[in-house]
Every structure is written in structure tokens, then in C-alpha cells.
Amino acid sequence: MKLYGYWRSSASYRTRIAMHLKGLAFEYEPVHLVKDGGEQKQAAYRALNPVGLVPTLVDGDLVLNQSLAIIEYLDAQHPKNRLIPEDPKQAAIVRSLALDMAAELQPITNLRVLQYLTGTLRVSDEARLDWIHHWVATTFAAFEQRLEQYAGDYCVGDTVSLADVCLVPQVYNAKRFQVDLSPYPRLMGVYERLQALPAFQQAQPEAQPDAEA
Numbered sequence: 001m002k003l004y005g006y007w008r009s010s011a012s013y014r015t016r017i018a019m020h021l022k023g024l025a026f027e028y029e030p031v032h033l034v035k036d037g038g039e040q041k042q043a044a045y046r047a048l049n050p051v052g053l054v055p056t057l058v059d060g061d062l063v064l065n066q067s068l069a070i071i072e073y074l075d076a077q078h079p080k081n082r083l084i085p086e087d088p089k090q091a092a093i094v095r096s097l098a099l100d101m102a103a104e105l106q107p108i109t110n111l112r113v114l115q116y117l118t119g120t121l122r123v124s125d126e127a128r129l130d131w132i133h134h135w136v137a138t139t140f141a142a143f144e145q146r147l148e149q150y151a152g153d154y155c156v157g158d159t160v161s162l163a164d165v166c167l168v169p170q171v172y173n174a175k176r177f178q179v180d181l182s183p184y185p186r187l188m189g190v191y192e193r194l195q196a197l198p199a200f201q202q203a204q205p206e207a208q209p210d211a212e213a
Contacts (some may be wrong), residue, residue, distance in 0.1 A: 001026040004048065005055040006033045006040075008207035010106050010169035011067035013057040016208075017165045018071045020199035022078045024080055030210035053112075069101055071162060083162040094156050097146060097163035101170045105139040109173065130175065136174045140184050143167075147186045153193055164194050172205065 003019065005012030005025050019026055031054050032039045037046060040052045049056045049065045054065065057070045064070045075083050085091045107113070109132050117123040117131065150156045156162035169192045174181060181188055194200050205211055 002029055002058040003027070003055055004029045004030055004031050004045070004058075005208075007205045007211045009033065010110065010173060011053070013169040013172065013203060013205060014102070014165045015055045015057070015067045015070050016203035017168065017200055018074055018083060018162075018171075019101065020082065020202045021081050021160065021165070022074060023080070024074065024078060028209060030120075032210065039054075050075045067097070068162075069163065075162075078084055080096055081160070082212050083160070083165060085156075085159075085161065090156065093150055094161045094163050097143070097150070097155050098161075098166040099161075100139060100146070105135060105170055108135055132177045133179050134195040136170070136177070136179045137183075139170075140174070140181070140187060144187050147190065151186060151190060156192055160194070160197070166201060168192065 001019075002023065003012075003015060005015065007030070016028075031045060033054070038052075040049070040054060040128055045056075046052055048058070048063055049181075051065065053065065055070065056065050057073075059081065063072075064073060071083060084094055114128060117128050118125065123131070147155065152158040154160050155167060158174075167187070168191060171181070171188070201207065
């Protein structure tokens, strides 16, 4: 398997976490999202992913783009350390929490949205940072409440799931943009416990071959 990604991409990050949790061997192919106008816009990569986003997984003759679709595929093909429970109710809870991070928060704070804010709309750097802080706080406050109902050691009980895989990259981004995380003690407790696991350490952005100082 080959995974095309970018070290600091949230979607790439969660895909790497899933692959390491399952102990899967894969070749990592960096796609720089900024250099030379963004390598994801070049024709060779667009042939794999017409949307021009990361990650892209190539597994034999299968080419998959969206991170959650990739993870669900890997979970079905390699059921060891399942990330989506077999029980329908538990699976729905896990997906719901995962989508809070991957579908609600991440898309409006990702690189191309932020570039559009500052480039096309000419939003100031201060307003851009306010945008990030607002949406992180809105999402994390609701997530903190949901964890009161569902969390154990991790987001849903005491087993690592897709919800945890999607949470960690968003906390990483929040810390990067200096969001005050003190109002979310339960969320941060889950995050710290996840960070102690080898698979999450292997997937960290700074551990990737394309990481920049």
C-alpha cells in the first residue's frame, strides 16, 4: 500500500494513526501542500485525486481519497484492532463523534479555507486566528459535553475507536494555533492518554519524513 499525504494535514494524520493502530506496512509519499504553489495541484497528483486534497491511498488497483472512506475500508479489510464497533448503536456513537471533528471542524479550519480567507477575501491574520479559535471552541465545548456521556479512558469507553483517531489531529491543530484548551479537561485527558500509545506517536506530524522544523 502507498499513502500520499502531508505531514501536517489533519486528514493525513488520522489516516496514519489508523494504519499504525492496525500494524499495516505502507509506503509514504509526501505531497507538499505549499511548496511550488502546492504539489497537490500538479497534474500527476490530480490524476490520482481530482479534488487535489490529501490523503490518497493506493492499494493494488484501488485508489481511495477521503480519509474516512480510507479508514472504513482498512477497518473492513483488516479487522484487527477495530476502529468502528460491530454493535450498531456503538458504531453510530463512534461515527457521530468522529464526524464532529472530521466533518464539522476540520473542513472549515483546513489550509485551503484559511488560504482563501487571507488571500481572496483579504482577511487579516488576526481575524483569521479569531476564526480558528471560534470554531475550535464551539466544537470542543460540545464535544466535552458528549464525552461526559460516552468517555472512559478514550472517547467511547475504554477502547480506541475512530472517534479518537479523528480527535487527536484537531487537538494538535488547536495547540498549534494556541487555543486555550483548559475549558476541556475531559477531552484533554483522553488526548493525553492517546498520545502515550505507540501508534499515535508513530503518526505524529513531526515523526514523518517530510516534517519541517
